[in-house]
Amino acid sequence: MPADGPGEQVLAGSVPLTREFFDRPGHEVAPDLLGRVIVHGPVSVRLTEVEAYGTPGEDPASHTYRGRTPRNAVMFGPPGHLYVYFTYGMHYCANIVCLPEGVGSGVLLRAGEVVAGAEVARARRTAGASRTVTARDLARGPARLAVALGFTRQDDGLDVCPPGPVNVLRGDPPGEGEIRSGPRTGVSSARETPWRFWVDGDSTVSPYRAHVPRRR
DNA sequence: CATTTGATGTACT
DNA sequence: GTACATCAAATGG
Numbered sequence: 345m346p347a348d349g350p351g352e353q354v355l356a357g358s359v360p361l362t363r364e365f366f367d368r369p370g371h372e373v374a375p376d377l378l379g380r381v382i383v384h385g386p387v388s389v390r391l392t393e394v395e396a397y398g399t400p401g402e403d404p405a406s407h408t409y410r411g412r413t414p415r416n417a418v419m420f421g422p423p424g425h426l427y428v429y430f431t432y433g434m435h436y437c438a439n440i441v442c443l444p445e446g447v448g449s450g451v452l453l454r455a456g457e458v459v460a461g462a463e464v465a466r467a468r469r470t471a472g473a474s475r476t477v478t479a480r481d482l483a484r485g486p487a488r489l490a491v492a493l494g495f496t497r498q499d500d501g502l503d504v505c506p507p508g509p510v511n512v513l514r515g516d517p518p519g520e521g522e523i524r525s526g527p528r529t530g531v532s533s534a535r536e537t538p539w540r541f542w543v544d545g546d547s548t549v550s551p552y553r554a555h556v557p558r559r560r
Numbered sequence: 561c562a563t564t565t566g567a568t569g570t571a572c573t
Numbered sequence: 574g575t576a577c578a579t580c581a582a583a584t585g586g
Contacts, residue, residue: 395578397578405578406578407571413571414570415569429570429578430569430570431569431570431577431578431579432567432568432569432577432579432580433567433568433570434567434568434569434579434580435579435580437578437579439578452578473581475581475582485579485580486578486579487579487580488580528578529578529579530577530578530579531577532576532577553579555578
């Protein structure tokens with residue numbers, strides 16, 4: 345396979361993260377994911393924004409808060425797997441499961457910069473619509489990122505560690521001083537928990553939106 | 561730029 | 574019935 349862009353150069357020789365990396369609480373894993381590159385087939389995305397979700401009974405904002413359901417079952421499995429869920433009746437979002445089997449914690453992949461396979465990503469993002477998408481917006485937002493990387497319901501449970509079909513590489517880590525944290529986006533409970541992490545000043549970070557109750 | 565609204569699966573009250 | 578880890582199009586300034 346030929347090199348596909350500048351990102352491929354950066355990644356040459358990079359060692360994928362192994363399962364131990366994810367066998368920690370999500371809020372410890374999350375900042376360490378910034379600047380890493382998630383690879384799924386032809387598309388690679390450098391992560392610039394993530395959110396941690398806590399354990400059952402502890403974090404009311406987590407899908408696992410009230411226990412296991414068919415949708416969130418993968419979150420209760422071993423670390424280092426994808427949890428892909430369907431939301432708002434039309435969007436997919438992707439997490440990486442953290443902590444050991446039976447616990448149920450993860451990190452939502454909120455935004456990133458497409459560093460390889462931009463043409464494939466753009467084709468996915470514009471499929472069936474007469475619309476253009478800038479490089480900046482290809483993976484800016486959790487549902488957009490899932491489309492760019494080709495994640496759907498079928499990818500729920502995929503192994504993110506070698507020799508799985510998805511890997512996370514070293515990439516270009518931000519300095520400590522470039523990492524910011526704050527409240528999670530669009531979350532109505534646990535607003536005080538600063539488990540959203542992003543790369544300060546990166547244009548691919550999604551706009552922060554506080555939760556707003558909808559009127560009807 | 562900002563605000564509003566429609567799209568509608570899944571989990572829950 | 575309501576809320577939701579969202580997005581894109583339409584509308585107003």
